[in-house]
Amino acid sequence: MESHSHDYHIDIPGTTVFDGRMAMKGYALNKMCYDFNRAENREAFKADPEGWMEKYGLRDAQRQAIRDNDILAMIEEGGNIYYLAKLAGIFKLSVQDVGGLQTGRTTEEFKQFLASQA
Amino acid sequence: MESHSHDYHIDIPGTTVFDGRMAMKGYALNKMCYDFNRAENREAFKADPEGWMEKYGLRDAQRQAIRDNDILAMIEEGGNIYYLAKLAGIFKLSVQDVGGLQTGRTTEEFKQFLASQA
Amino acid sequence: MAQVLGGITTSHIPAVGNAIDKGLQDDPYWKPFFDGYPKVHAWIRQHKPDYVVNIYNDHGLGFFLDRMPTFAIGAAHEYRNEDEGWGLPSLAPFPGAPELSWHIIESMVEDEFDITSCQELAVDHGFVVPMQLFWPGAPNNPDLPRAVPISANTVQHPIPTLKRALDFGKALGKALRSFPEEAKVVILGTGGLSHQLDGQRAGFINKDFDQYCLENIVSNPEELTRISRMELVEKAGAQGTEFLMWMMMRGALGDDVTEITRNYHIPISNTAAGTLLLECAA
Amino acid sequence: MAQVLGGITTSHIPAVGNAIDKGLQDDPYWKPFFDGYPKVHAWIRQHKPDYVVNIYNDHGLGFFLDRMPTFAIGAAHEYRNEDEGWGLPSLAPFPGAPELSWHIIESMVEDEFDITSCQELAVDHGFVVPMQLFWPGAPNNPDLPRAVPISANTVQHPIPTLKRALDFGKALGKALRSFPEEAKVVILGTGGLSHQLDGQRAGFINKDFDQYCLENIVSNPEELTRISRMELVEKAGAQGTEFLMWMMMRGALGDDVTEITRNYHIPISNTAAGTLLLECAA
Numbered sequence A, B: 001m002e003s004h005s006h007d008y009h010i011d012i013p014g015t016t017v018f019d020g021r022m023a024m025k026g027y028a029l030n031k032m033c034y035d036f037n038r039a040e041n042r043e044a045f046k047a048d049p050e051g052w053m054e055k056y057g058l059r060d061a062q063r064q065a066i067r068d069n070d071i072l073a074m075i076e077e078g079g080n081i082y083y084l085a086k087l088a089g090i091f092k093l094s095v096q097d098v099g100g101l102q103t104g105r106t107t108e109e110f111k112q113f114l115a116s117q118a
Numbered sequence C, D: 001m002a003q004v005l006g007g008i009t010t011s012h013i014p015a016v017g018n019a020i021d022k023g024l025q026d027d028p029y030w031k032p033f034f035d036g037y038p039k040v041h042a043w044i045r046q047h048k049p050d051y052v053v054n055i056y057n058d059h060g061l062g063f064f065l066d067r068m069p070t071f072a073i074g075a076a077h078e079y080r081n082e083d084e085g086w087g088l089p090s091l092a093p094f095p096g097a098p099e100l101s102w103h104i105i106e107s108m109v110e111d112e113f114d115i116t117s118c119q120e121l122a123v124d125h126g127f128v129v130p131m132q133l134f135w136p137g138a139p140n141n142p143d144l145p146r147a148v149p150i151s152a153n154t155v156q157h158p159i160p161t162l163k164r165a166l167d168f169g170k171a172l173g174k175a176l177r178s179f180p181e182e183a184k185v186v187i188l189g190t191g192g193l194s195h196q197l198d199g200q201r202a203g204f205i206n207k208d209f210d211q212y213c214l215e216n217i218v219s220n221p222e223e224l225t226r227i228s229r230m231e232l233v234e235k236a237g238a239q240g241t242e243f244l245m246w247m248m249m250r251g252a253l254g255d256d257v258t259e260i261t262r263n264y265h266i267p268i269s270n271t272a273a274g275t276l277l278l279e280c281a282a
C-alpha cells in the first residue's frame, strides 16, 4: 500500500521521479522542448538560443544547463527526458550519446555497458 | 442499468443528445466555432464567411444552416450548443434570441415562457 | 491536516457576471437571485477558507473535442480567464495552489480515478462567476482563497454517471482531509439547475425535479445515484446535466452536514438558479 | 458480436522504425530482435483481424503537461503521424474506426473509467513502430486493420497503478466483446521492457525482473498487481513503466490464453526488447 502524500516516493539511486514537484519546477523548460516538435521552433532556437530561452521564461539554472549541455542538471531543474530528447535531437545526440553524457562514459562504453546486461 | 451500446439513448422529444455519432458529424463545424474564442478568427469569419467555412471543411448542409441562421439545422448537422453559442455571439444573439429562434417564438415570448415556469 | 468547512452550490450563468459588472443586484429581475448570497458572504467572512476547490464544467474554452477529459484537475500556479468568444474583458489571473492540486491528484489516481492533470488552464464563466459571487471583486479580493479548479465533462456524451460523480467527491474529500497542512477548504459545485439551451425543447425548466434534487442532495445524495444519465437529460434538460458538479461537491462533504441557507429562483437567463450552503460537522 | 483474437506485445523503440526503413533486419545487431516477428506475421496472415486496438504511451507528441490524461482513447477517422522533433518524414495517416472507439468509450465510462476522448490525435513512434512491425509497409499495407489508439500516461507521475491498468484491460475486453458487429480484434500492448533513459542510472536493464514479468503476464497477471508503481520504477527502470501497456492489453484477453511465441533480447537501443503473442481461447 502506498501512502497518501506526494512524498511517498522511495529513494531510487540515480533516478529522479518526475512527479508534481519536478513538473512545477520544469514547466517552462519542458514546454520549450515540447514545442521543438515543430521544425520552425527548432530553427528559431538554433538561430538565437538565448532569445528563445528568454521567450519561454527559463530560469537561470535551466539556461546554464542548456549552455553546458549538462543533461543531469536539466533533469535536476525539472526537465523530463521525453521532452529533453527533442532538445538532444537538435544537437544530433542519440539516446546512447545522452546515456554516456549522464554516466560519464563514451558512447561506445555506454553501448558496451548495455550489451553487458544481456 | 443502461445498456452497452451507443444506441442506448432514450428518445427525448426536442432534444438531441450530443454523443459520438453527432460529434463525428459535427467535428469541423464545432472546431470552427471553438476557434471563435479568438477575436482574429471572428473577424476573419465576418470578413469572408464562405472562405472561412471552406477552410474548416464544413459540408454543404452545415454551410447552408449558417447562411440561413438556422440553429436547429446546425444541431441536426452535429453542432454542439456550447460551441454554436460562440457563433451566435458574432451575430450578437443572446441565449434568449437563440431560444426564440429554435422554438418559433419572439425573444419576448421566449422570456415569458421561461418566467411562466416559475 | 486540512479541514473541509463545507460546500456551496450556485448557478454560474454568464449573465450573472454581467449583472455584477453593472451593479444590477437590486434590479427587480435580479434581486430574487442575489438575495441568496448575503448569508453565504457572512459565512465566508466568518470562516475565511484558505483554499477553494472550484468544481465547474468547462463550456468550450479550456477544452475542445480533440482532448475531452471526463475529470480534469488544474495544477497550475495561476489560472487565466480568457475571451470565450464574446469579446468580454478578461480578468487578472486567479492564484492557484499547485501543491494542493498535486496532493489531490496523487491521492485520487491511487484511488483509481483517471485524472487529467492540467498544468496550464484557461477558466471560463463556469469557474469565474462563482468566484465573483462569493468573493466580490475577485480576483481582486484580499480574502480570495487560492484555487484548485476541477472540471467535469458535460459537453460530450458519455458524461460521467451520477454515482461516479458522487464517488469522485468522496475520494476528493478523503484527499483533502489528508493534506498535511492546517488549512480550511471550501468546495464549490457550480452550474444547474434545470435548463436547456438547444433544440425545440429550448427553455425547458423543471421545478419539481429541481426541488427533488435540492432535497436529496442535502440529506440523501445516494438516492440521486439511481438517476440514469439519460433521465437526467430528460428531467433536468440537456444542460441541466451540470448537476453532476453538485454531486461531486456533495460527495466530498461526508454524511454529516447542516444546511445554512438555500435559494431557488426561476428564471435567470434560461436557467433555474439554485444556491445552497452546506456546512460540515466540525 | 466482435471477437478478441489475442494480444501482441512489442517494444516500440524509434530506432526500430529506422532499421525497418533501412532494411537492416538481417544485420547482426538487429537479427535477434527481428527474429521474434515471423511467427507473429504468420498468425496475423492466418487470422486477418478487422480492427487493431493499439495500446501505447505517448512520448510528448500527442499530449503535453498542460492536459495530461491518465487514459486517452482516440475517436477519429484517421490518426496523423507527425514530426516528433527529429525531423523524420511523417507517414500517411492511419485509418481509424470511430464507431468502435465510441462504443468502447461509452462502455468504459459507464464502467467508471474516466476516459479522455480524442477526436483528433497525432500518434508517435509508440503507436507507429508496432504497426510497421506487424503490418510491414504500414499504413500502406492492404491487410492493415482500422485502428483505435489508446494511450496511458507514463510521462507524469502519478501514473496509473498496475491494478488499474489490468482492470482497464478487463473493461476494454468487455466493451470489445459487446460490439455489435461480426468482427475480429487484435490488441497491442507496446513499450518496455526494462529501460531507463535519464539520470546516473541511465542504461539500467533488469533481465531477472523482465523474465518475472514475461512469465506472469501470460499465466498470472493478477500477481503483477502487487507491484507498486515505485517498485516498477526501481525494478523496470524509469521508462520501464511502459509495462503498464502490457497489463492493459493482458486484461482484455481474459483468463484462457495460449502463448504462441515469445522473444526477448538485450539490448535494442537502450532497452530490453520483449515480444509476446497470446491467443485467446475461441
Ligand SMILES: [Fe+3]
Pocket (backbone or CB within 6 Å): C012, C013, C059, C126, C191, C192, C242
Ligand atoms: Fe453552465
Ligand SMILES: [Fe+3]
Pocket (backbone or CB within 6 Å): D012, D013, D059, D126, D191, D192, D242
Ligand atoms: Fe517508449
